[in-house]
Amino acid sequence: MLKFICPICEIETDETELTPGGEAHLKRMGPGSSDQNFYTYLFERKNPRGIHFERWLHSYGCGKWFHVVRCTKTMEVFGTYSAQDTKPPKKILDAIKKKLPNGKNVK
Amino acid sequence: MSDKLEFSNNLFTIKDLYLPGMVSIRTHLFDKKFQKIIKDILKINVPNKLEFTFNKNLYLAWMSPNELLLFSKNLNEILKLITIIEDTLKGIESLVLDVSSSRTVFSIKGSLWRELLAKGTPINLCPNKFTSKSFRRTRLGQVSTAFWMVKTDQVYIVCGRSFKEFFFKWLCNAANEKSIIKFF
Amino acid sequence: MTSRFSKGGILINRKKKLSFKFNGKNLFGFSGDTLASALLANNQVLIGRSFKYHRPRGFVSSGVEEPNALLSIGSGGSLEPNRSATTLELFDGIEAMSQNHFGSLEWDIGSISNFLSKIFPAGFYYKTFIKPRFAWKHIFEPTIRSAAGLGKAPKEHDLSSYDFFYAHLDVVIVGGGISGLVTAKNLASLGLKILLVEQKHFFGGYALSEEFKINNLDSSEFIKNLEDDLSKNENVILKKNFSIVGVHDHSYLLGLENFEVLESEDHSSIRHRLWRIRTKHLILATGAIERPLVFAGNDIPGVILSSAANEFYKLYGISQGDRVILITNNDSAYSAVVELFNAGISIPLVIDVREKSVGELPLKVKDLGIRVEFGKAITKVLGKKRVKAVEICSIVGEGSVLETIICDSVLMSGGWTSTLNLWSHCGGKIKWDNQLNTLVPDETKQSTNELGQSFISVVGSARGQFWPSELFDNMEKVIKNICEIFNLKKIKYEKYQIKEIIHEKTSPISCVPESADENLKGKSFVDYQNDVKLTDLRIATQEGFESVEHLKRYTTLGMATDQGKLSNINGIKILSHLVGKEINEVGTTTFRPPYTPISLGSIAGEARKELFKPIRKTPMHKWHQENGAIWEPVGDWQRPYTYLRNNETKEEAVYREVKNTRNSLGMLDASTLGKIIVSGNDAGEFLDLIYTNMMSTLKPGRCRYGLMCNENGFLFDDGVVARLNEKTFLCHTTTGGSDRVYSWMEEWHQTEWWDKKVFIQNLTEEYAQITIAGPKARLLLEKLGGLNVESKKFQPLDFIEGKLGNFDVRVFRISFSGELSFEIATPSANGEALWIRCLELGSELGITSYGTEALHIMRAEKGFIMIGDETDGTVIPQDLNLDWAVSKKKKDFIGKRAHERIYMQDPNRKTLVGLSLKDSTQKIPDGAYALKSGGNGAEDVLGHITSTYFSPSLDKPIAMALLKNGKSLKGQEVDIPLGSGNKLRAIVVDPQFYDIEGKRQNV
Amino acid sequence: MKKYSAFSLIKESFNNHFGWEKAWKKNNLKKSYKVIIVGAGGHGLATAYYLGKNFGIRDVAVIEKGWLGGGNTGRNTTIIRSNYLQEESAAIYEKSRSLYEKLSQELNYNVMFSPRGVMMLCQTEHELRAMRRTYYANRIFGVDTEMVSPARMKEMIPIININGPRFPILGGLWQPRGGTARHDAVAWGYARAISNWGVDIIENCEVIGVNKNKNKINSVETTKGTINCEKMCFIVAGSSSILAELCGFRLPVESVALQALVSEPIKPVMHCVVMANTVHGYMSQSDKGEMVIGGGADGYNNYTQRGSFQHIEETVRALIETFPFISRLRQLRQWGGIVDMTGDRSPIISKTPIENIYVNCGWGTGGFKAIPGSGWATAELIANGEPGELAAPFSLARFKEGRMIDESVAAAVAH
């Protein structure tokens, strides 16, 4: 049973109050994009064993989407940030670097 | 549906506050102009995150960074206020809607209300976490709700109107005197 | 004979006698007993039959690890199968029945399989029953199945109630033994919120039945004081009958609190409460469990763990027999012998498999004059339903009998296993410690919480430190650590004085004699409940099932209701021996929740019957209820399917409703339709992206039918959009779609197009909505009065706002039935009143209410699509001839790119057509398929029927279908195979059947 | 290989069963193989089996990072059915089901395939309609099913509650020849058969890299060394994205946890498999007597083989509603598996961007039933380098073309 700090409400929220929304920072491909790009956007996922950038919705709370950085192997949460941030904040990236100095993902 | 929903036992009194008034105000809450307007009209401050402010019969609660819920037990008061607020907010990006019919409010009286609610919501209801200022939206007994404390021994809970009979049954079940823990 | 001493028993209250039944016999016990101790007090040693071979079994333990003593408790709606007698606190009136026997417990016909046990070793069923093929289905499997299971399932509804609770804590301490209590005591003054739980009905754990001094107090007195102390402390919640059963991600714990005794006294009390706990720190003081030794006949009733015998004696005043022997590989088990001897039991022999021991306890036993034999073992236990004697042999060798000793009970001890299940539930690793002869937590591989930090500490014998003087070795460290975690000033830790007991090391031996012959091994049980013997483990490894996981699955070792609490360690020791690997190389199987089985009822909690799932009701629900509505669940909503009058059938009612609406007037509760406000300067632009058609060009005061696709291009919702004013739109959605569409819009707004200036609000519940349809619809609105609804003023797809009678309304002129139709929206609070008003005024116009089925028929007669019928998540608007609602002008909208993909352009896509039957007495069945006429097989499939009805308006069957290249099939015949093997012949037509020119709705 | 039979069992009993051989050999790696299959789950082993049986290709290694059958094959709720809506699905699942019927005899290993019947409940009008559609599709595509009335259902499953106040049962889709099988035995049986042919099964050996030359693979790196191969196929369910990453491409799959639980064993009370899709839960009783229960998958990416308790909760609630008697039974154990969900919830048996690498994955929550059929089809793909009829619709290309095979449309969960 996961819990995250909703960056909007700034409180701990229980998984039962949230809705998962899959990989974050996907670039939407609209009309005119190539078949490959459109396929990548719709279907191809990183699905890493390790650090995952993902989206969650505080559905039973403020109703806002937010970003989470979570390890899919240990469930460690490296931080949460706004859905309108197109990149993860430096603080979170630093925390990840500290955990995985060689840049490789967790085994 | 107009049948009143009421329940009481030795510990709790649960009541549907039949037809109170509610207004949803959507705008950017941090906007200073907006804050002033609210202060002028309602004589209360825009509440902080996860909190509510009040003035006699009026409660103004934080729903999200761009939504407030204005609540009064008196529907007419609210209906009057809506027009005023709407008019005053004209220049500001906002949406003011009467939602009095969308939702209903239950009052739960009884000093053990924290215990009752903790049967259904995962949020931390310890007195130092959920205080007399707090306003929380949560999933409670499978229903989307919001609640706040109006007296030390009384809370108000909002839920969607169509859920109210189900939710009322849930509350009555949770009010079971035989299942008291005295946790808080 | 087992019996109760006339004195003693710390837990029982001899003044309070309780009666209970076992297999119909009336028996008595005392308050404070467990069912197990009460049965033993009545000399009931034979208690059940094993799973596979139906061997007679008795108690081996006194706690949650019990594999044998499983009983069915209660009857009817309160029957509970497989309840271990050792964990059930006795209450008045318990009815207990033994399980898994054909015939009586004493004379079980099923025990024939015991004689065949040699032919039926582990995994035998994979090797046989293969041929002939039909025999498996008709003979073998039914035979195997009929032998399955232990107790019988209840047949009636469960009458008990179950409770839930969410708790947030700083520290949870699991285990109310001496270690847990002392830890709590040390933390109690820190101001942290602490929960200490003990699964049993008493505190103290093993220390309660042990004799040692702590701070100069008797251990039992020390515990009593601690308990009293803690129960007065505000920061500590002390709970008995409460078991932590699971540790889940992000430090989420599940705990089950048991109120069975209370419930037996007061039926309105709850039975179980499932606690869902978030804790910052978790302390395991879960203690240790004694291991059996593996020798022939170690399962015969009367063979019991030495610690269990000791507990039964000290806590409940029970003696296991008149002549008791002990077999042990360690010193600790000697204490039971001392106790029993002092109580006057005859102890003919203590067998110690070790070469020697100069520990204090063995010496004491010798001093008492008890015969102790070192380096010896048990060849086998004699007796069938009760121990009669044991044959003694040397530990080395195959087990030639040296001597036979008469006795009626055998105590055994194979050392101790620390209880570390909870340490591992969430990924923590454990390792074997040869020195301590137990599993210990691997501190380098711990479970972690959401911060990636470890959050579990282990204290007491759960760490493998079993002797009293060692119990608190790491207590100071744990307390300090907690102070650091919570940023508290370090507190002084008080040292405890416990006299050290000089002891010898436990022997690693767990099977005796070491080279027992095959016949003995075939009677030496490792897993009692599942009848896994030494020979099974040998055969399995010989066949290559050497991974501990394969061994488990092949032999079912550790898969019984006790989950291997007694058997797992012996199992891996034996495995390590068989494959010649270190225990740590062999590893353990995975510990999984729950630690002890929990009732499914407690998992469901209160969510059963009417609280199972939320039900949503419209403002007019009560009226529907009182007027014959048959309900149809749509999402969480309940909608009237139709209203039954007098003795009508469902079908008759529906046809009546359709005809009445078409001929005069009908009204429908449409309140469940989704109503979403989208408002702001960019609202039009935003909706242009959400809908396939153009919404920004809609004029205020007007409505437009719109479609929504997902990014895959598939149609997922539709509805009428009304432009309320320059910047505000009201979007109607389907009943099931309102929440989905609202979240959909929010998601796109928040995560992709947050620059668009809009606010979105779901007003579904704010308005009750009533559809007034039929030729007399306008008359009714005029009667209600207040609005000008003349056809010139109020055109199709217009809406007006104002007062209708006394009601604040918004009226839309939209039609889903093909009739002249108005949808009236009014605040929900007035919904019921308006509905009743319409009925009153409409009665002389012949109004009738209609339900969803009539609605569906009427829309099908008109060829209107229905989300969920004509669509199924794979259909694009173009398939439904809705190209006109898909903008070609817009640069972008959700789904547009997807429509450009090859397969979406395929001319062979299925498209919507109508079907008309030649024989109008027939009806095309729901879900049927259409084939090329004359076709039979899969290659002839054209598509499937999406909607099919008998049309009361046209008095003939109608249907719609999605057929391959449907447009090209117009006028052709297709075949529709029926379940019966017959076929219907249909003609492909336009999917509009009724009032094709649309005259009726445009009046 | 010693033949298994009642006779050999009795004979061995006189010899204290000392004569049994290893079910599959513990081999050492050779330098090179014609085909390397990564993943010794049911699908990997079955693929090796049909490669040997149908194409005579036996110079094969099956590489397994843990213990054979320890992935989802060893942790599923063992439901076998083929009453799928879409033609392509029906074809492969029905092929599979029919292979299951004779699998014990074919492998000389009792996989305990138990055609006890699968009942899918209809609890709303909408579901009833959708199920009827499936029924008619089944008739045409050669899958034997029938619709049953609530009354008939009550006769067949006396413990069911057909009058649930909230979701009364309106009917059911019954597949009499669906059922269950002993999941571990399926893996062990295939392993025994291929090992007997000389196929190497290498356990405790993880593939950690692939060596490519241009667009072709020539060897794989494992924790036990480098192995050359002519072709490679990875069949690793929840780990598919990881293998794909090693190979240098991505897949349209996500790994999520699916959980199951068992009750304590009770005497037989329910003789068929029941699936309740509206309330979302399914249950059958194993030959040992436990009620085997499963439900919905988590919605977030996960590699831990643990899931969130809320799904257990929802599943149990749903089943108590449908089978009130289970309320007083106890949950004995719960566990999770990592399943690979594709964009349309249908599997992938396909060529990949790398010329001689093939993939079989995406079975998600429902691939146990497909093991023989999928092995059959995958063997064909590997042997010929091109998919046969069964596999062709399940290519990766379908996602680009928009030609999805969506089973969820029939309102069915995919088990």
Ligand SMILES: Cc1cc2nc3c(=O)[nH]c(=O)nc-3n(C[C@H](O)[C@H](O)[C@H](O)COP(=O)(O)OP(=O)(O)OC[C@H]3O[C@@H](n4cnc5c(N)ncnc54)[C@H](O)[C@@H]3O)c2cc1C
């Ligand atoms: C709880 C649950 C219930 C289910 N219920 C059903 C059901 O009732 N009916 C049904 O039909 N299906 C069901 N399924 C789905 C079914 O179990 C799977 O679809 C099926 O078992 C997949 O088999 P597989 O052989 O593809 O994968 P697996 O059995 O998972 O095998 C893959 C193997 O690959 C190995 N591997 C991974 N990475 C590497 C590497 N780098 N190197 C070497 N080896 C590697 C893994 O260790 C594993 O052994 C269920 C699944 C779960 C989890």
Ligand SMILES: NC(=O)c1ccc[n+]([C@@H]2O[C@H](COP(=O)([O-])OP(=O)(O)OC[C@H]3O[C@@H](n4cnc5c(N)ncnc54)[C@H](O)[C@@H]3O)[C@@H](O)[C@H]2O)c1
């Ligand atoms: N001399 C020896 O070799 C030896 C060996 C073993 C035990 N002992 C004695 O046993 C005692 C050990 O004390 P301790 O406190 O460490 O252990 P304990 O076994 O006395 O107490 C542990 C308690 O935790 C409870 N528990 C376990 N799992 C639980 C769960 N999941 N939820 C709720 N409760 C749970 C148990 O019911 C038990 O009461 C000492 O008195 C020690 O002398 C001695």
Ligand SMILES: Cc1cc2nc3c(=O)[nH]c(=O)nc-3n(C[C@H](O)[C@H](O)[C@H](O)COP(=O)(O)O)c2cc1C
């Ligand atoms: C069909 C089926 C039946 C099972 N029955 C039992 C059982 O009776 N007892 C038990 O302890 N576990 C049972 N299990 C669960 C396994 O012990 C184990 O949890 C599961 O295979 C997952 O492996 P893991 O827990 O080692 O990760 C069963 C599993 C399956 C798939």
Ligand SMILES: [Zn+2]
């Ligand atoms: Zn929030």
